[in-house]
Every structure is written in structure tokens, then in C-alpha cells.
Amino acid sequence: MDEALNENASGSESDASSVASNLHDDEIIPWFFSREEIERNSPSRRDGIDLKTETRLRDSYCTFLEILGERLKVPQVTIATAIFFCHRFFLRQSHAKNDRQTIATVCMLLAGKVEETPVTLEDVIIASYERIHKKDLAGAQRKEVYDQQKELVLIGEELVLSTLNFDLCISHPYKPLVEAIKKYMVEDAKTQLAQFAWNFVNDCLRTTLCLQYQPHHIAAGAILLAAELPTVDLQSYREVLCQEFDITPCQLEDIRGQILELYERIPTSQESKVESSGGVAVVHQPISRDMASTEKCPSSDIEGGSSQVNLSQSDDHSVHDGSRSEGIGEVNSESEAQKNLQDHSVGNIMVEKSDDVGVVQLKKDLQLHQEEVESKQEKDKKSFEKDITKIDLMDEKDLTESEVEDEINKTMQTGRQIFMKVEDPDDNMTVEHSEIRNANNSGVDDELVADTCLINDSDL
Amino acid sequence: MGDGSSSRSNSSNSTSEKPEWLQQYNLVGKIGEGTYGLVFLARTKTPPKRPIAIKKFKQSKDGDGVSPTAIREIMLLREISHENVVKLVNVHINFADMSLYLAFDYAEYDLYEIIRHHRDKVGHSLNTYTVKSLLWQLLNGLNYLHSNWIIHRDLKPSNILVMGDAEEHGIVKIADFGLARIYQAPLKPLSDNGVVVTIWYRAPELLLGSKHYTSAVDMWAVGCIFAELLTLKPLFQGAEAKSSQNPFQLDQLDKIFKILGHPTMDKWPTLVNLPHWQNDVQHIQAHKYDSVGLHNVVHLNQKSPAYDLLSKMLEYDPLKRITASQALEHEYFRMDPLPGRNAFVASQPMEKNVNYPTRPVDTNTDFEGTTSINPPQAVAAGNVAGNMAGAHGMGSRSMPRPMVAHNMQRMQQSQGMMAYNFPAQAGLNPSVPLQQQRGMAQPHQQQQLRRKDPGMGMSGYAPPNKSRRL
Numbered sequence: 001m002d003e004a005l006n007e008n009a010s011g012s013e014s015d016a017s018s019v020a021s022n023l024h025d026d027e028i029i030p031w032f033f034s035r036e037e038i039e040r041n042s043p044s045r046r047d048g049i050d051l052k053t054e055t056r057l058r059d060s061y062c063t064f065l066e067i068l069g070e071r072l073k074v075p076q077v078t079i080a081t082a083i084f085f086c087h088r089f090f091l092r093q094s095h096a097k098n099d100r101q102t103i104a105t106v107c108m109l110l111a112g113k114v115e116e117t118p119v120t121l122e123d124v125i126i127a128s129y130e131r132i133h134k135k136d137l138a139g140a141q142r143k144e145v146y147d148q149q150k151e152l153v154l155i156g157e158e159l160v161l162s163t164l165n166f167d168l169c170i171s172h173p174y175k176p177l178v179e180a181i182k183k184y185m186v187e188d189a190k191t192q193l194a195q196f197a198w199n200f201v202n203d204c205l206r207t208t209l210c211l212q213y214q215p216h217h218i219a220a221g222a223i224l225l226a227a228e229l230p231t232v233d234l235q236s237y238r239e240v241l242c243q244e245f246d247i248t249p250c251q252l253e254d255i256r257g258q259i260l261e262l263y264e265r266i267p268t269s270q271e272s273k274v275e276s277s278g279g280v281a282v283v284h285q286p287i288s289r290d291m292a293s294t295e296k297c298p299s300s301d302i303e304g305g306s307s308q309v310n311l312s313q314s315d316d317h318s319v320h321d322g323s324r325s326e327g328i329g330e331v332n333s334e335s336e337a338q339k340n341l342q343d344h345s346v347g348n349i350m351v352e353k354s355d356d357v358g359v360v361q362l363k364k365d366l367q368l369h370q371e372e373v374e375s376k377q378e379k380d381k382k383s384f385e386k387d388i389t390k391i392d393l394m395d396e397k398d399l400t401e402s403e404v405e406d407e408i409n410k411t412m413q414t415g416r417q418i419f420m421k422v423e424d425p426d427d428n429m430t431v432e433h434s435e436i437r438n439a440n441n442s443g444v445d446d447e448l449v450a451d452t453c454l455i456n457d458s459d460l
Numbered sequence: 461m462g463d464g465s466s467s468r469s470n471s472s473n474s475t476s477e478k479p480e481w482l483q484q485y486n487l488v489g490k491i492g493e494g495t496y497g498l499v500f501l502a503r504t505k506t507p508p509k510r511p512i513a514i515k516k517f518k519q520s521k522d523g524d525g526v527s528p529t530a531i532r533e534i535m536l537l538r539e540i541s542h543e544n545v546v547k548l549v550n551v552h553i554n555f556a557d558m559s560l561y562l563a564f565d566y567a568e569y570d571l572y573e574i575i576r577h578h579r580d581k582v583g584h585s586l587n588t589y590t591v592k593s594l595l596w597q598l599l600n601g602l603n604y605l606h607s608n609w610i611i612h613r614d615l616k617p618s619n620i621l622v623m624g625d626a627e628e629h630g631i632v633k634i635a636d637f638g639l640a641r642i643y644q645a646p647l648k649p650l651s652d653n654g655v656v657v658t659i660w661y662r663a664p665e666l667l668l669g670s671k672h673y674t675s676a677v678d679m680w681a682v683g684c685i686f687a688e689l690l691t692l693k694p695l696f697q698g699a700e701a702k703s704s705q706n707p708f709q710l711d712q713l714d715k716i717f718k719i720l721g722h723p724t725m726d727k728w729p730t731l732v733n734l735p736h737w738q739n740d741v742q743h744i745q746a747h748k749y750d751s752v753g754l755h756n757v758v759h760l761n762q763k764s765p766a767y768d769l770l771s772k773m774l775e776y777d778p779l780k781r782i783t784a785s786q787a788l789e790h791e792y793f794r795m796d797p798l799p800g801r802n803a804f805v806a807s808q809p810m811e812k813n814v815n816y817p818t819r820p821v822d823t824n825t826d827f828e829g830t831t832s833i834n835p836p837q838a839v840a841a842g843n844v845a846g847n848m849a850g851a852h853g854m855g856s857r858s859m860p861r862p863m864v865a866h867n868m869q870r871m872q873q874s875q876g877m878m879a880y881n882f883p884a885q886a887g888l889n890p891s892v893p894l895q896q897q898r899g900m901a902q903p904h905q906q907q908q909l910r911r912k913d914p915g916m917g918m919s920g921y922a923p924p925n926k927s928r929r930l
């Protein structure tokens with residue numbers, strides 16, 4: 001008896017074959033892949049978007065969603081769910097044919113419904129538009145923008161739902177993280193370690209880890225990485241984490257390495273290499289322990305080296321200046337690819353697969369909508385030309401700003417690690433309160449704030 | 461089993477443009493409607509021609525795209541698979557009007573109609589075997605849901621379906637997950653969403669203002685359903701106050717206290733933590749309760765296992781209320797007659813089988829909800845597979861529905877139907893593998909969290925820690 005979701009199943013099968021080596025007959029899309037599979041088989045790759053560009057695009061929509069979430073005052077879990085939906089969407093659809101900001105806007109609308117932190121369509125559209133165009137909208141302008149964008153976003157919602165195959169039930173690493181820390185960590189290390197691990201979980205939303213590993217495995221990797229900073233007994237942590245989270249040492253190392261890699265995207269310069277001898281001295285003990293305890297994982301040598309480079313960079317202020325200028329250079333060097341991308345994705349959503357019945361129908365709707373837009377624009381060519389120029393400039397600025405923001409975030413994260421490392425207990429208490437304040441500012445509702453107090457008072 | 465479908469609906473649809481996904485179905489007609497849209501009966505064109513209930517979700521009222529209720533129902537049903545839970549067969553999108561269609565395996569009966577049939581037509585109670593089998597299967601499905609951290613939150617007779625087709629004849633299906641939730645995080649009161657659900661099955665801790673749902677609220681509802689199967693009328697039939705957000709439901713509490721007696725802090729230690737308790741204390745001084753006694757209402761011997769099980773389901777303290785898992789092990793299910801897979805036909809029938817009427821079908825309504833010609837008779841909107849939340853207001857519940865005169869009772873195929881009894885021993889629950897991407901909670905954590913004190917916050921849920929430190 002064929003009980004598959006007929007409409008989605010055909011699309012699922014053909015799409016899945018382009019992402020995974022195995023073809024699945026039933027209605028379940030395999031949502032977990034190896035990193036190699038994700039990077040090699042991405043739909044964007046076939047459209048000439050290289051891995052580096054796709055990584056930058058991923059950073060871009062993650063930043064976009066974080067800022068959108070702050071504007072809309074939704075909790076972190078909703079932002080995480082929206083980012084997760086976006087990752088899965090671009091696992092199956094190409095960046096070349098889907099504007100990432102429109103898709104991200106749709107994913108935020110959808111995440112609000114799934115996580116029961118509803119945001120109105122109007123608010124999402126306005127916040128998205130204001131973010132993209134860097135200006136606030138007044139009353140009459142709001143309505144005009146809403147009317148223009150509404151149909152596009154609603155069609156996008158159907159597209160995203162179909163692409164995700166209605167697999168909307170999402171778990172995040174936060175809960176297993178908190179439970180494990182409460183249960184296993186010694187009292188004096190809890191606060192420091194928990195906050196490090198929590199930040200790692202937030203930051204690794206930008207990676208594809210959630211497409212490779214289950215949430216509790218990611219939590220284990222974050223805890224392991226956090227445990228390294230205070231220089232505690234790593235071997236016992238590894239054993240506890242592997243046993244509690246049912247994860248192998250190799251998997252644990254892989255997750256830890258991928259989180260670390262996030263902070264290594266700052267390009268290395270020759271100066272940092274000169275400083276590396278000092279780095280070796282600083283982190284000698286952890287590296288030797290890594291090597292001794294994980295001989296079965298050849299990549300651990302690379303991880304050790306990465307830790308060394310990461311720490312040495314943070315001690316050299318001049319590295320940051322160099323990194324910034326090099327980052328800008330990279331953006332400039334990618335301008336041709338970016339321009340090409342812009343031509344394909346301006347105000348338009350196109351689907352990757354044409355053999356999906358529903359997607360075909362959606363494509364027709366989009367074509368009709370696009371024709372309407374074009375007919376309007378023909379009436380005012382000057383306005384049209386201005387809009388194109390504006391969009392081009394804004395998009396490039398958006399990417400540039402995204403790069404700068406990413407760099408700032410990484411620098412802040414690195415600096416925080418060092419800062420936390422040398423903090424005394426009194427400062428910890430002060431910082432705890434500021435964290436609660438930050439949680440309030442991020443729009444957490446009263447119940448969640450109360451839960452924060454409960455956790456901090458009794459468990460952390 | 462005869463095919464009662466009519467082909468008139470096809471001719472009435474011939475002029476309209478059909479969405480492509482509709483080609484795989486033969487539409488029979490409308491079988492119900494509720495808050496969120498219409499429900500249709502259709503049959504698959506490809507063999508075997510299965511009856512399908514198609515539940516239509518219009519775009520949400522706010523015009524904010526796909527209905528959040530539809531999204532949540534799909535989200536949960538995609539995660540679960542169990543013999544006693546309704547099966548979501550397919551999801552279709554109609555891009556023309558941005559509506560969603562959820563296709564379910566069709567179930568011919570539901571407990572509301574079965575109880576009503578016994579009350580109005582048969583004139584006597586359901587037989588012991590049928591009551592026990594229906595209850596066991598309901599608990600079996602509910603135990604599966606609770607083991608996967610899902611609270612249904614709207615259990616009532618109209619949401620408990622029973623299959624009519626030959627292959628699954630007499631199997632119970634829990635339906636309507638529009639209000640169901642995964643409860644690893646604090647759940648807001650339903651009134652926050654403006655959702656109206658039947659108050660008769662609402663647990664006392666919710667009536668007294670508890671802000672936290674636990675799986676115990678479902679068990680209270682099961683107790684009410686159990687009593688209703690025995691007596692053929694709702695156990696606590698109160699009138700709902702709808703004045704403000706989370707109003708004090710005095711009348712519903714009255715109905716409960718008159719039967720079970722007034723709760724005391726000795727028996728319910730966390731009672732003082734409930735917001736409306738103070739209001740009730742004031743009210744109590746004006747009223748004096750002479751408890752009728754649950755055993756007198758349901759006509760059960762106080763020493764019988766059936767009464768013991770029922771009273772444990774209707775325990776005031778949610779921490780002490782029996783769980784679905786515990787109930788499945790109760791002595792009531794180990795006595796003869798043992799519960800069976802076919803709730804209608806026992807393997808050793810001792811009583812005459814009752815033939816229940818099939819659902820009325822409005823064959824003049826197409827997928828857009830328009831009626832092409834005036835129906836010859838008014839057809840009542842029945843309860844349907846994939847029942848709508850809020851499909852029953854108080855008014856429609858209390859008014860008897862006219863039966864369609866030409867509706868014939870269907871002959872049940874009892875020949876060759878092999879029912880089997882579930883062994884009354886440990887490991888009773890059928891094992892259903894979960895979807896691979898769903899993270900499994902640790903077994904001990906499930907035990908710890910399942911019976912959370914409603915007065916406490918969910919301390920396991922950590923708030924976001926998004927901001928960076930400088």
C-alpha cells in the first residue's frame with residue numbers, strides 16, 4: 001500500500017538523490033547528512049556558487065534573522081528555529097534561484113507559528129524591509145510596502161513548507177545542554193562552563209552542524225569545548241559526555257572542531273605565525289592531552305593546531321586590522337560572482353526542481369506575479385532603474401556589513417573567552433545579572449525570565 | 461461492506477477547475493465543518509479504494525498565511541505513528557487560495573455518536589466488552605502520546621474515532637491535534653490564544669487557574685469519557701463563563717464538587733498555589749456541598765476494579781492522578797471480558813452486537829464549500845475524522861440532531877473477523893519506532909518530567925542567552 005505523501009514524495013525523492021547517496025522510497029526525507037555530502041552536493045554548487053560564497057550567504061541570512069528576531073522581539077528559540085528552517089531549505093534549493101532574504105523572512109514567519117511566538121505578517125514584512133533598506137517606514141509607506149510584499153511572502157510560505165516537506169518539529173541543543181550541566185558538572189565550574197557552552201550553541205547556529213548531528217550531540221560538543229577553557233580534567237569530561245550523550249569520541253571531536261572552525265574564519269597572517277611559538281607554550285597541556293587521548297582520530301592533530309592558532313591570534317591586536325582589510329578585499333574580489341547572483345535573484349523566487357507537481361504550480365503563480373510586477377515597472381522606467389541601482393548597492397553593503405558584523409562577533413567571542421578565563425567569582429556574579437538583563441532586553445516573556453531566575457539561583 | 465458513496469458530486473464539480481492533487485480522489489461530499497474549515501469524504505481512485513477524510517484549512521483569519529493550527533497539527537502528526545492515533549496520509553496545498561488540505565484515514569464512527577445512538581435509539585448501555593476495549597485502546601494511544609511528550613489537551617468523545625472499514629473494524633483512533641502540544645516547555649493557557657474548547661472535560665487544576673498543562677489533564681478527560689461511556693451522558697455538564705481571559709469557571713467546578721466533594725489541602729497539597737483558590741474559598745462559605753458520590757452517579761460498586769480505576773482518573777491532585785501507563789496495567793483490564801482489538805465484536809460474543817449508523821454525507825458541497833443545488837433535507841454536520849477543534853459549541857451539543865430518514869444501518873461483517881485479546885502483563889505497549897531525526901529523551905527523564913507539579917515552573921527549560929558579554 002502506497003501511503004506516501006504523493007505530492008511531496010516525488011519531489012522528495014528526486015531532490016534527496018541530489019543531496020544524499022541513498023534513495024529513499026518512503027515519505028521520510030533524511031535530514032541528516034555528512035559534512036562532505038552537504039558541501040559537495042548542495043544545489044547551489046550546480047549553479048556555480050562555490051563553497052566559500054555559499055558559506056558567506058549562510059552567514060548573511062543568519063545575521064539577517066538574528067537582527068530580524070531582535071526587531072520583532074521573539075525569543076532565541078524562535079530565531080534558532082527560523083535559522084534551522086533556512087538551513088534545511090537551502091539544503092534542497094539553490095541560492096541562485098531563491099533570494100535568501102525573502103526566504104529568511106518566510107522562515108521567521110513560519111518559526112513564529114511553530115514556536116507559538118506569533119508575529120504578524122505585516123510586522124515581519126516591515127522589519128525585513130527596514131533591515132534590507134536600512135530605513136524606517138512611516139504610516140503610508142508601511143501600507144504600501146506591505147501590499148507590495150504580501151503576496152510574495154505568502155507564496156514563499158507555501159514554497160518553504162513544501163520544500164521542508166512539512167517536517168516542522170525542531171529540537172535544539174539548549175535543553176539537553178542545561179540538563180547535562182545540572183546533572184554532571186561540579187558546582188564551582190557550572191556557571192562559567194554553562195555560559196561558555198550556551199554561547200557556543202548560539203554561535204554554531206551559523207554552521208551546518210544541525211544538519212549533521214542531533215541536538216544532544218551538538219550539546220555534548222559545546223560542553224567539551226567549554227570545558228577546555230578553564231583547563232579542567234578533559235579526559236574525564238570526554239568519557240562522561242560520550243557515555244551520557246551516546247556519542248562516539250570521533251563524533252565528539254568533529255563537532256568540537258567545527259565549532260572551533262567558526263572562530264578560525266578570521267584569516268591568518270604571517271604575523272600570527274611568528275607568534276605561534278608563544279601559543280604552543282600557552283596551550284601545551286591541552287594539546288598533549290588531545291593527542292594522548294584521541295589517537296583513533298587522526299584529525300585531532302589538526303584540531304590541536306587550530307586551538308593554538310586561535311589563541312595566538314587573540315593576543316595580537318594587529319591581526320584584527322589585517323583581518324579587516326583582507327576581509328574587505330575578499331568582498332571586492334567576489335564582486336563579479338555577487339553581481340551574477342544579483343541578476344538571478346532580484347525580487348524573485350524560483351524553485352530548483354520542476355518535476356514536483358506542487359512546485360510547478362507554484363512556479364506558475366510566481367511567473368504571473370512577476371509579470372504583474374514587470375508591467376507596473378514599465379510604466380515608470382526611471383523609478384525602475386533607480387530601484388535596480390538601489391538594490392545592487394544595498395545588497396553589496398549588506399554583505400560587507402555582514403562580514404564586518406561576523407568579524408566583530410567572532411572577536412567578541414574570542415575576547416570573551418579570555419576575559420572569562422581571568423574573571424574572579426565576584427565579577428561572575430555581576431556578569432550573571434547583566435545576562436539576565438540582556439535576556440529581558442531580548443524580549444523574553446515573564447515566564448521565561450522567571451525560569452531564568454530559577455535556573456540561576458538553584459542550578460547554575 | 462457496501463459502498464454507500466454517490467457520484468453526483470463529480471458531475472457538480474465538472475465545471476470547476478480541479479487542483480492537480482485532487483485527481484487522485486473521488487470526492488463524495490461534505491461530512492462536517494468547524495472553526496477552521498470543512499471536512500470532506502473522498503475515496504482514492506487507485507486500488508484499494510480507501511475512504512479518506514480531507515480536512516480543509518483556510519488561510520488564517522488574520523491573513524497571515526498558512527493557519528498556525530494546521531502547521532501545528534501537521535508538525536505533530538508527522539512525528540508520530542501508532543495504531544490508536546489517527547493517521548495523516550497526505551498534505552496538499554491549493555495555491556489558488558493558499559489553503560491546506562490534510563488527508564486522513566477515514567473513521568466511520570466516534571464516541572459522541574456511539575453514545576448518542578445508545579441513549580436515543582438503543583435504550584441501554586454499551587456492553588462491558590465494548591466499554592473496556594474502547595477505554596483500553598484510548599489509553600494505549602494516549603500512553604504513546606505522553607511517552608513522546610505530547611499532550612492532546614482536547615480529549616472528548618467527538619475526538620475519539622472508531623474505524624468502520626473491514627481491515628481495522630472497531631479500532632480506536634485519537635484525533636484532532638490542533639491543540640496538542642509537546643510539553644517540554646511551559647504551555648500557555650488556551651484562553652491566551654482565544655481558543656474555545658468544551659469545558660466539561662477540563663481538569664480542576666486548569667479550572668482553578670493553573671498555568672501549566674501536564675499529561676494529567678488528559679487523564680482527567682479520559683475519566684470523564686469513561687463515565688460517559690457508562691452512563692451515556694456527560695459527567696460534569698457545566699455552563700462556561702466566557703466574560704474575560706481565563707475567567708473563574710464557577711459552574712463547572714460546582715458540577716464537579718457536587719459529585720466528588722470539595723477538594724481539601726490534605727488530599728491536594730498544592731491547591732493553595734492555584735490562583736482561583738481564594739475566589740473559591742469565598743464562594744464555599746456561601747454553599748454547602750452534600751456530595752452525591754461518584755459511585756452513585758455511575759452505578760458502580762465502590763469495591764469494583766472499574767470504580768477504582770475511574771476514581772483514580774478523577775483524582776483531584778494531578779500528581780496523584782493515575783497515568784496512562786499505570787491505567788493500562790490496572791486490574792480492570794485483567795478481568796474478563798478482556799479488552800480486544802475490535803471494540804465492537806468480541807471473539808466470544810456474549811451480547812448482541814449493535815449496528816451503528818454511518819455518518820450523514822452532504823453530496824452537494826464541493827471543495828470550495830458551495831452547495832450546487834438545495835439539498836432535499838437538512839443534513840446535520842456530524843463529527844468526522846480529523847475532527848475540528850471547537851466544532852462543538854454548547855448549543856449544538858445539547859440539541860439532538862435529526863437523523864437522515866433514508867440512512868440505513870449498515871450490516872457489520874462479523875464473519876471471519878478475528879479479534880485478539882491483549883495479554884494482561886508487563887510490556888503490553890506495542891513498540892513503535894520513532895522517526896530518526898527525533899531526539900529521544902532519556903527514559904529516567906521521561907519519568908521525572910511526566911508528572912510535573914503544575915504549580916512549579918519548567919525548570920528544565922532554559923531561556924535564551926543570546927546577548928554577548930562585553
